[in-house]
Amino acid sequence: MRAVSLILVIIVSALAAGCPSVPAAQAALEGTWAITLSEPGDWTGWDLEATFNSAGRLTELSGVDATGITITQQISNSTTTLDGDGLTVEIPQLGVTTVFAGTISEDGNTVTGALADEIAFGSFGASLPRGDLTLERITE
Secondary structure (H helix, E strand, O other): OHHHHHHHHHHHHHHHOOOOOOOHHHHOOOEEEEEEEOOOHHHOOOEEEEEEOOOOOEEEEEEEOOOOOEEEEEOOOOEEEEEOOEEEEEEEEOOEEEEEEEEEOOOOOEEEEEEEEEEEEOOEEEEEEEEEEEEEEEEO
16 A cells, blocks of 8 residues: 555656656547548558557558458557647658658648658658648547
C-alpha cells in the first residue's frame, strides 16, 4: 500500500511540474484514419487506413481490396510533428524518407496534404512528389 502511495505522489508531482506523459497536440491524432490518394495507382479499389497511437505516432498502415485481401504494415520508426494546424509524418527507410505534410481541418477530423519521398545519398538530395493524400478520421 505504501509503494502505491509513493508511485501516485511521484506521478502527481511530475504532472504538476509540467511533465505530461503524452504531448496533447499529437494525442489528438489517436485512432484510425481512412486514406484517400489522389493518384492511387496500384492501390485503386483498396480501402486504405492509417492508425496513430495515443502519442500521435503512426504505427500501422493497412489496406483491404474488394476481394477481402488484407495487407498490414507495422510502422515502428515514424515521427509526427504538429505546428498549429500543420501536420508532418515521416517514415524513414533505407535511403528514403516518406513524408506526408498536411493541414488539419478546424474540427480535427480531416487532414489534407501531399505525400513525397525524400531521398538523401551523401550530399545529394531530392524530393519526389507522390500526389495528394487525405486522411479522414474513422475512430478515436
